[in-house]
Amino acid sequence: xxxxxxxPRHKITKRGQNVTFRCDPISEHNRLYWYRQxxxxxxxxxxxxxxxxxLEKSRLLSDRFSAERPKGSFSTLEIQRxxxxxxxMYLCASERGGDSYEQYFGPGTRLTVT
Amino acid sequence: xxxxxxxxxxxxxxxxAPVELKCNYSYSGSPELFWYVQxxxxxxxxxxxxxxxxxxKGFTADLNKGETSFHLKKPFAQEEDSAMYYCALIPGTYKxxxxxxxxxxxxx
Numbered sequence: 001x002x003x004x005x006x007x008p009r010h011k012i013t014k015r016g017q018n019v020t021f022r023c024d025p026i027s028e029h030n031r032l033y034w035y036r037q038x039x040x041x042x043x044x045x046x047x048x049x050x051x052x053x054x055l056e057k058s059r060l061l062s063d064r065f066s067a068e069r070p071k072g073s074f075s076t077l078e079i080q081r082x083x084x085x086x087x088x089m090y091l092c093a094s095e096r097g098g099d100s101y102e103q104y105f106g107p108g109t110r111l112t113v114t
Numbered sequence: 115x116x117x118x119x120x121x122x123x124x125x126x127x128x129x130x131a132p133v134e135l136k137c138n139y140s141y142s143g144s145p146e147l148f149w150y151v152q153x154x155x156x157x158x159x160x161x162x163x164x165x166x167x168x169x170x171k172g173f174t175a176d177l178n179k180g181e182t183s184f185h186l187k188k189p190f191a192q193e194e195d196s197a198m199y200y201c202a203l204i205p206g207t208y209k210x211x212x213x214x215x216x217x218x219x220x221x222x
Contacts, residue, residue, distance in 0.1 A: 093158075
């Protein structure tokens with residue numbers, strides 16, 4: 001197991017386009033998180049899955065953002081009608097579950113909206 | 115509002131000097147608190163969790179509920195400690211709240 005992977009690593013898109021990112025967590029980890037990180041800030045929580053169930057979603061997330069985790073394995077994060085303000089690093093992390101609170105982060109997907 | 119504050123964006127210390135990275139939180143319940151670290155060109159990773167009370171790489175952090183603080187300390191800084199450090203809070207659910215981070219530079 002090579003850890004959490006994310007694809008693509010970089011994405012440049014034009015304003016108004018839709019983009020989709022993928023995260024493959026560590027196998028057997030049943031919690032999965034998405035974060036957004038901009039320059040000079042810490043990771044900002046977007047959403048969280050327990051297996052395939054999306055249990056929490058940030059109120060900061062507009063309706064243009066959606067995430068799925070079918071079958072409780074990999075997850076996708078889609079941003080519709082991208083805006084320049086969406087430019088950021090999008091991080092995925094997974095956790096084993098139970099009372100294990102160690103998040104394993106992926107390398108991130110850097111999104112640039114032109 | 116639930117919040118994590120790291121007042122220093124950058125902290126520079128000389129090798130061998132003590133280090134204290136400050137973290138204050140805002141949460142009325144019993145918090146779960148963590149320190150995460152990101153070394154250059156590496157992923158963010160857990161350094162320590164308050165409930166474990168372990169010392170990792172010589173770092174310790176004590177939860178002070180009266181001052182709502184969870185400062186990270188190391189008695190003698192090493193050059194390999196240079197990294198970005200983030201304090202994080204779980205306010206009752208699994209929704210992590212991260213601070214803005216402190217960049218630690220250990221000078222030779």
